Amino acid sequence: MxxxxxxxxxxxxxxxxxxxxxxxxxxxxxxxxxxxxxxxxxxxxxxxxxxxxxxxxxxxxxxxxxxxxxxxxxxxxxxxxxxxxxxxxxxxxxxxxxxxxxxxxxxxxxAIAAAVDESGEVLVVTDARRREVYWARYRDGRRLAGPQVSAPDAVVIGEAVVVAGTPEFTDRYDLAVSAVTxxxxxxxxxxxxxxxxxxxxxxxxxxxxxxxxxxxxxxxxxxx
CATH class of the missing domain: 3.30.420.40 (ATPase, nucleotide binding domain)
Known part of the structure; x- marks a missing residue:
């Protein structure tokens, strides 16, 4: 932002x-x-x-x-x-x-992160195809990392407590899943x-x- x-x-x-x-x-x-x-x-x-x-x-x-x-x-x-x-x-x-x-x-x-109405660090992942994701991490509306493209397992979760974005990928992480996709x-x-x-x-x-x-x-x- x-x-x-x-x-x-x-x-x-x-x-x-x-x-x-x-x-x-x-x-x-x-x-x-x-x-x-x-x-x-x-x-x-x-x-x-x-x-x-x-x-x-x-x-x-x-x-x-x-x-x-x-x-x-x-x-x-x-x-x-x-x-x-x-x-x-x-x-x-x-x-x-x-x-x-x-x-x-x-x-x-x-914009996806801004639509998440939850406190704490937010991870956003979206489908980049080729079995990869675009991702970024946020706190209080400020981007802390990204945007980057990588394999889902290479995403740096940091202190994220909630994940938003493409449903096929958000359930891969041990985080609360936001309804914002x-x-x-x-x-x-x-x-x-x-x-x-x-x-x-x-x-x-x-x-x-x-x-x-x-x-x-x-x-x-x-x-x-």
Missing amino acids: SEPDSMDTPAPAGPVLALDTATSAVVVGIVDDGVTLAERVVHDHRRHAEVLTSLMQQVLAEAGVTGGELSAVVVGTGPGPFTGLRVGMATAAAYADALGLGAYGVCSLD VPTAASLTAVADLGAQPGPLTPLYLRRPDAVLLKDQRRKSLLP
């Missing part, structure tokens, strides 16, 4: 569009002054591109908000799989640019530094995409 800088300005007033495609779910919502006006969550990693735009239209309609009434766009920047993450970030950037709004990127693991629109907005000048959206891939790795493997196979 970012620290405010000397260039901070008053946070934009008005509804915020928040979205995240860094996990297997597509999360889209409208948040105004900490209150979620509308939210949609679809768990299907194969349909990120297909459902994202329609979900945005649905939450705007339900919240009774037009694009011109939005004050900012917040998007999860991962870590997450290459294709799904690109869908959300490209959509957020294009939508914000079309409306002349600031687009604010936040670490998706930070993905970011929420409210938690994405909560960790965004809306009082700062928006910078470029930078994805947290933590490793190269499969296509690049496959290309490298083929290149090596041609070497004498």
Whole structure:
């Protein structure tokens, strides 16, 4: 979670569009002054591109908000799989640019941790595929370690007392399991530094995409 800088300005007033495609779910919502006006969550990693735009239209309609009434766009920047993450970030950037709004990127693991309403150190783990997880550890809203990608058994648990994130992995640890599995629109907005000048959206891939790795493997196979 970012620290405010000397260039901070008053946070934009008005509804915020928040979205995240860094996990297997597509999360889209409208948040105004900490209150979620509308939210949609679809768990299907194969349909990120297909459902994202329609979900945005649905939450705007339900919240009774037009694009011109939005004050900012917040998007999860991962870590997450290459294709799904690109869908959300490209959509957020294009939508914000079309409306002349600031687009604010936040670490998706930070947003998951912010949605956990329990005291003590929090471990967040999400599916990185290839039998690995993305993980980070938090206390009182501050990131202590990560984000990193590793095998589930290599995660540094530290003093964590609760784990949140992808259910297929959270039950591997001898910790209390939170019901929070993905970011929420409210938690994405909560960790965004809306009082700062928006910078470029930078994805947290933590490793190269499969296509690049496959290309490298083929290149090596041609070497004498």
